[in-house]
Amino acid sequence: MRHTVVRPPKARPGDRVAVVSPSFAAPALFPTVHEQAIRRLADLTGLVPVEYPTTRRLEASPQERARDLNAAFADPSVRAVISTIGGDDQITVIPHLDADAVRRDPKPFLGYSDNTNLLNWLWSNGVAGFHGGSTQIHLGPGPGVDPVHAASLRAALLTGETLEVTEPGEAEDFGASWQDPAALTSYGEREPTEPWAWHGPARTVTGPTWGGCLEVLGWILAADRFPHPPVALAGHVLLVETSEDMPPPVEVGYLLRSMGERGLLAQVEAVVAARPPRSRPGRVPSAKQRAAERAEQYDVVVKTVAHYQPDAVVCVGVPFGHTRPQWVLPYGGPVTVDGREHRILADYS
Numbered sequence: 001m002r003h004t005v006v007r008p009p010k011a012r013p014g015d016r017v018a019v020v021s022p023s024f025a026a027p028a029l030f031p032t033v034h035e036q037a038i039r040r041l042a043d044l045t046g047l048v049p050v051e052y053p054t055t056r057r058l059e060a061s062p063q064e065r066a067r068d069l070n071a072a073f074a075d076p077s078v079r080a081v082i083s084t085i086g087g088d089d090q091i092t093v094i095p096h097l098d099a100d101a102v103r104r105d106p107k108p109f110l111g112y113s114d115n116t117n118l119l120n121w122l123w124s125n126g127v128a129g130f131h132g133g134s135t136q137i138h139l140g141p142g143p144g145v146d147p148v149h150a151a152s153l154r155a156a157l158l159t160g161e162t163l164e165v166t167e168p169g170e171a172e173d174f175g176a177s178w179q180d181p182a183a184l185t186s187y188g189e190r191e192p193t194e195p196w197a198w199h200g201p202a203r204t205v206t207g208p209t210w211g212g213c214l215e216v217l218g219w220i221l222a223a224d225r226f227p228h229p230p231v232a233l234a235g236h237v238l239l240v241e242t243s244e245d246m247p248p249p250v251e252v253g254y255l256l257r258s259m260g261e262r263g264l265l266a267q268v269e270a271v272v273a274a275r276p277p278r279s280r281p282g283r284v285p286s287a288k289q290r291a292a293e294r295a296e297q298y299d300v301v302v303k304t305v306a307h308y309q310p311d312a313v314v315c316v317g318v319p320f321g322h323t324r325p326q327w328v329l330p331y332g333g334p335v336t337v338d339g340r341e342h343r344i345l346a347d348y349s
Contacts, residue, residue: 003232005128005208005332007349008106010160011079013046017157018072018080019135020052022065023087023114026136027056030178034084037140041082044139044150045157050078062089066096069118074101079108080157085136086113086243091219094118099125108156110328112321113243116212119331120220123210124227128332130156130348131212131239131320138326141175142187146325155348156328165318165344168325169193173277173290174244175324188324191287193275194294196317198342199302205270205313206336209329211239213321215247218255221262230263237335238265240301241274241321246283249293253300260308270313270337272344273301274321313339 011017019038021027027034034056038049052068054060072081094117102125109115109122110133119129132138133156138149145153148168155161175188210233211217217240220226227233242252259265276297278290285293298316305312315337320327329335329346336345 002234003227005123005126006106007128007333008108010158011047011108012158015047015079016050016077017041017045017047017082018052018078019049019055019082019084020068020072021055021084022069022093022111022118023090024085025054025056025058025060026085028058030136031056033136033140033178033183036184037135040139040145041135044145045154047080047157055084062092063096066093069093070098070101073098073105073107076105081107081109082133082135083111083115085134086111086115088114090114090117091223094121094225097121102127110153110156113213114216116216117220119212120225123332124225128330130328131209131331132326132328138324141178141183143185148319148325148327152328152346152348160349162345162347165327165329165346167193167196168319171275171319171323171325173279173323174281177281193319194291194317196315196342197298198339199314200306200312200339202339203313204336204338204340205237206334207235207237207269208332209237209239209335210332212241212331214240214242214252214255215245217259221258226262226264230267233264233267236268237270237272237337238268239272239320239329242276242297243322244277244280246276246278246280249296249300252297253304256301256304260304265305265308268309268312271301271305272318272335272337273298273314273316275317275319275323277322313337315344318344
């Protein structure tokens with residue numbers, strides 16, 4: 001039986017939005033970027049950002065971070081929750097969360113990267129979320145908020161319409177150092193993007209999404225927090241993306257293969273893979289090498305998915321992961337992957 005979720009109601013201008021750090025509390029180290037993000041979040045949405053004790057607190061325990069999340073989800077005056085950034089230990093926070101609170105009063109949660117843990121936990125407890133959104137990365141730095149990010153953020157939080165996911169035409173793997181005042185006014189080095197590549201049958205699939213950051217999905221797999229049984233993913237659209245750790249393509253293949261052996265890939269009807277970052281501070285290959293590494297990763301995704309689910313429609317290169325500009329996408333909500341017209345439509349209701 002296909003897993004079903006509740007899609008939380010939208011916030012309205014004037015409502016409160018919780019800004020939380022369930023993983024790394026980057027605002028503690030880079031407050032000027034954080035404060036610009038808070039101002040932009042309020043200006044863009046009309047919502048009133050609310051911080052919690054661990055939003056700017058380094059080394060907060062998993063229990064303390066869970067306490068803030070539980071408080072945000074239980075507070076009836078808070079109508080949405082957004083993460084400041086990812087990290088690497090949110091998996092330790094999950095056991096301390098209150099499932100009854102999120103079921104009593106479902107509200108949109110936005111995050112990605114390490115927040116795949118929380119998105120999967122919410123999904124498992126019957127509540128949809130949104131993959132994407134990071135105040136510290138996509139709202140605070142630079143001269144402004146990228147238009148595709150702003151449009152999908154507003155749709156996720158407020159308006160709930162259906163949007164066509166489009167290619168902005170440029171991307172950056174990382175921005176200016178947050179220690180540099182220029183980070184508040186400058187983007188990172190951006191380059192032209194390649195067209196998305198489509199594979200599999202020429203058919204149209206509409207289904208709820210599930211997935212997230214592939215490295216984190218590997219941790220979730222090891223912790224046995226994957227969907228039970230695999231048929232819970234029947235008819236789903238799988239979202240996969242990789243982080244700034246830049247796992248080599250062979251590791252990407254191993255992780256997807258493990259999901260295939262668990263029976264998960266055979267259940268999905270479509271796979272959408274994000275454009276992966278292939279540079280980071282201190283490691284910037286040539287543009288040609290970066291393009292080659294992206295192409296190699298795409299090839300591994302396509303071949304591994306085809307082995308376990310040859311009928312899946314597959315699109316690679318979509319900007320919803322660790323590069324910027326970033327689309328916020330439904331997590332548990334419907335996405336249409338049109339293998340005939342080569343279009344992707346996201347339903348934010």
